[in-house]
Amino acid sequence: MNLAALFPNEDYRFAMRFERGRPEDFFAPTESGPRLFAERARWLNEAPAHYVAMLPGGEPLLEETLELLRAWPATRAVASPGGASVLASLGTPESSISLETSEFPPGSLSPSEGERAGVRGRLTIPRAAEVQAGASRSPSLLGQTPLARCIELGRKLEPDFLLLKPDAAGVFRLLAGCVCFPSSWSLEEKMGLPLDEIHGVVPGLNTQLARPISGFLAKMAPGISWLRANWGLSRSAELNNHPSRKLPRLDASVRADEVWLRVEWQSLVALPGNAGVLFGIRIEVFSLAQVKQDAAAAEGLRRALQTMPGEMAAYKGIAPARDRIATFLE
Ligand code: HEM
Numbered sequence: 001m002n003l004a005a006l007f008p009n010e011d012y013r014f015a016m017r018f019e020r021g022r023p024e025d026f027f028a029p030t031e032s033g034p035r036l037f038a039e040r041a042r043w044l045n046e047a048p049a050h051y052v053a054m055l056p057g058g059e060p061l062l063e064e065t066l067e068l069l070r071a072w073p074a075t076r077a078v079a080s081p082g083g084a085s086v087l088a089s090l091g092t093p094e095s096s097i098s099l100e101t102s103e104f105p106p107g108s109l110s111p112s113e114g115e116r117a118g119v120r121g122r123l124t125i126p127r128a129a130e131v132q133a134g135a136s137r138s139p140s141l142l143g144q145t146p147l148a149r150c151i152e153l154g155r156k157l158e159p160d161f162l163l164l165k166p167d168a169a170g171v172f173r174l175l176a177g178c179v180c181f182p183s184s185w186s187l188e189e190k191m192g193l194p195l196d197e198i199h200g201v202v203p204g205l206n207t208q209l210a211r212p213i214s215g216f217l218a219k220m221a222p223g224i225s226w227l228r229a230n231w232g233l234s235r236s237a238e239l240n241n242h243p244s245r246k247l248p249r250l251d252a253s254v255r256a257d258e259v260w261l262r263v264e265w266q267s268l269v270a271l272p273g274n275a276g277v278l279f280g281i282r283i284e285v286f287s288l289a290q291v292k293q294d295a296a297a298a299e300g301l302r303r304a305l306q307t308m309p310g311e312m313a314a315y316k317g318i319a320p321a322r323d324r325i326a327t328f329l330e
Contacts, residue, residue, distance in 0.1 A: 012312070041163060068269070165274055171214070252324055263284045
């Protein structure tokens with residue numbers, strides 16, 4: 001997907017648009033790896049509770065994700081400084097539910113697991129010792145807590161990731177994840193929530209798309225990376241726009257060189273062993289000058305800014321700045 005494809009030749013609207021790709025391509029290492037890993041380590045060391053979480057019931061999703069990553073040559077090759085495969089070093093605890101060993105057929109939940117998945121307020125917050133464990137270079141991480149394994153994966157994978165699973169009523173809930181580069185939302189507030197509550201702050205989204213989204217997630221064919229993208233504008237080129245950082249906001253005084261287009265390239269991958277979903281996110285940041293090099297993208301962004309409903313502009317944090325930014329794009 002290129003920049004112009006983010007802004008089809010139409011007024012702003014929500015859309016369920018997906019391209020098909022290979023999951024191993026989305027999660028594969030890129031040349032940005034060293035820069036991304038350094039920054040991921042910084043946030044995971046500084047404030048892990050903001051960036052990583054694991055709820056009861058999330059562990060099988062993490063284990064199935066690790067199995068997939070080990071099965072794909074591109075991600076198996078993600079190597080530790082010692083040269084051994086990082087993902088191989090994560091090992092597979094005997095207690096985990098895997099594709100081959102699951103007691104539960106795809107689509108089912110044990111009753112207690114379903115109950116636990118529905119319980120809020122039982123968030124596992126990383127403790128310093130576990131973060132240290134996640135940072136260690138031990139040859140085998142067998143026996144580590146699920147949270148420590150989640151942190152370890154968060155340090156080694158370039159994309160952010162979220163793991164969801166349907167509860168006993170079939171409602172997708174967020175059970176685990178590591179998001180070092182959030183777009184002005186916080187993981188800790190979303191943990192355990194059903195997807196429509198996660199999306200509840202996006203004006204009009206659920207009315208239009210809650211059912212299509214959950215239907216899509218429930219029916220995703222495995223082995224495919226379902227690619228989509230969201231975009232936003234920021235007054236900062238930083239990858240990490242966590243609300244706690246209180247980064248500068250866009251307003252009517254903004255200069256063109258302070259405006260950044262923030263693209264979230266997203267991949268949805270089925271976890272058939274758990275009827276779950278692996279949701280990967282890569283952030284790419286463009287200056288307005290870069291956007292303007294693509295005339296179709298610049299015109300599409302300008303049109304989106306001018307046709308977006310006011311409440312959506314307010315949600316995206318661009319209400320006081322959007323007219324001004326639109327003129328920069330002319
Ligand atoms: C499958 C189809 C999906 C569609 C069409 C979709 C669509 C959207 C849209 C349009 C936004 C608003 C972004 C913006 O314009 O700035 C959004 C926000 C968001 N979505 Fe989704 N989404 C999907 C799946 C998911 C999944 C699986 C998750 C996993 C938890 C998720 C988590 C979020 C979060 C955390 C936000 C930010 C909410 C906030 O600002 O607090 N989405 N989504």
